[in-house]
Amino acid sequence: MDDVILSIYVPTYNHEKYIARALDSILMQKTDYAYEVLVGEDASTDNTRAILKEYEKKYPGRFQMYYREKNMHKQKVRNAGDLIRRCSGKYIIALEGDDFWTDENKIDEEIRFLETHPDHIAVAHNCVVVGDNSKPNGEEYPECKDEEYTINHYVSEIMPGQLTTVMKRNYRRDNVFDTSLIDKGLIPGDRVQYFTFLCNGKVHCIQKKMSAYRHITNGGDSYSAGAKYSYKNAENMIREAILYAEKKSNKKNATYMEFSYLKNIRAGVKSGQINKKRAIKDFGNLKHKFTAVWLYVRFWINCHIRHKRIWL
DSSP states (O other), X not given: OOOOOEEEEEEESSOTTTHHHHHHHHHTOOOSSOEEEEEEEOOOSXXXXXXXXXXXXXXXXXXXXXXXXXXXXXXXXXXXXXXXXHOOSSEEEEOXXXXXXXXXXXXXXXXXXXXXXXXXXXXXXXXXXXXXXXXXXXXXXXXXXXXXOOHHHHHTTOBSSXXXXXXXXXXXXXOOSOOTTGGGTOSSHHHHHHHHHHHHSEEEEEEEEEEEEXXXXXXXXXXXXXXXOOXXXXXXXXXXXXXXXXXXXXXXXXXXXXXXXXHHHHHHHHTTSSOHHHHHHHHTTOSOHHHHHHHHHHHHIIIIISXXXXXX
């Protein structure tokens, strides 16, 4: 058998209604490249595990199942993180248990791009947002609509694509780049990854919808269902990102993240999570105060007056 080119990792918890659709979307993929599928079942309280065992019997050898004895959500290395460390492929991609792929050539197209573009760390594509019934719910994911993803997209809160669209080089197996920022366990983890990519290489965005992202805000066990703004978490993540960019001698990325730091201070005051005294104190942490304020003014004009998607 050829060496594994791609590792697909599937973290799942309480996805009994969706996991079969996710696995079927992997099985339908058409490619000449060898790939492996690692599924981490995180001690679900529903019938997710029973469904996985049925697939294990029906498709022997197609899936590597990891049935967790205890839920790993609060552990230092979580379910997805453990799966990533087990991936042996040259490239890796996630498919969360409640999402699914819609194009049978999805992984083949992304693999072929990375194989022919060694200067790119990752490649993404567009997605359709669906609800509990797996049908489009009218939402538009904040994804990149250009061929190349940049820091301008990042600080405008635009992602290269939803997590399950992003195929990247196996930074755990190979010495692709400095992973110290990712290793800190900051949240949200996907944004930490994307910033790291921008400090070390290129990210290409295929303008084609090839997957479905299930967005459930009421109930459910997805991150989007329970995610809440935290000034402390955002401040910590942005501060560490600035230090990382400075270490990589990437002045533009560091400066643009200082704008994000200032923007977060404003959000912290508005949400009541910090007072004005704390805001002034944190503003003092900025090394390029004038530039950060100027960028904030540009953001305000572009976002609130000109209504542009890219703020800077």
